[in-house]
Amino acid sequence: MFRYGTGRLFAFGWVVYNLIAQIGHILMTSAVIHVLASMVRRRAGRTLALGIALGVAILIPFTMAQTPWFNAHPEMLEMLFSGNWSFPGQ
Secondary structure: OHHHHHHHHHOOOOOHHHHHHHHHHHHHHHHHHHHHHHHHHOOOHHHHHHHHHHHHHHHHHHHHHHHHHHHHOHHHHHHHHHOOOOOOOO
16 A cells, blocks of 8 residues: 555646545555554554565565566556546557
8 A cells, every 4th residue: 555555646646637546545645654653552563564574575576567567568557647548549
């Protein structure tokens, strides 16, 4: 949630058609802050470390699959970042 919620908060513009996505990113960021604060308050360092390790273990293979796919389909990446939600070739 941190990578796509907080990281993408600054990737998309604040234009009308991105407002719902930006609200979602703000909510994801607030959820990450809440979970981290709760874990620190409860002194659950071991659980926090396990959660971070599990997240990284899932994120690395996903990124390894996602990056070559977007390199092979740059038009889809451009579509996502331009806000033009019609599929290429239509």
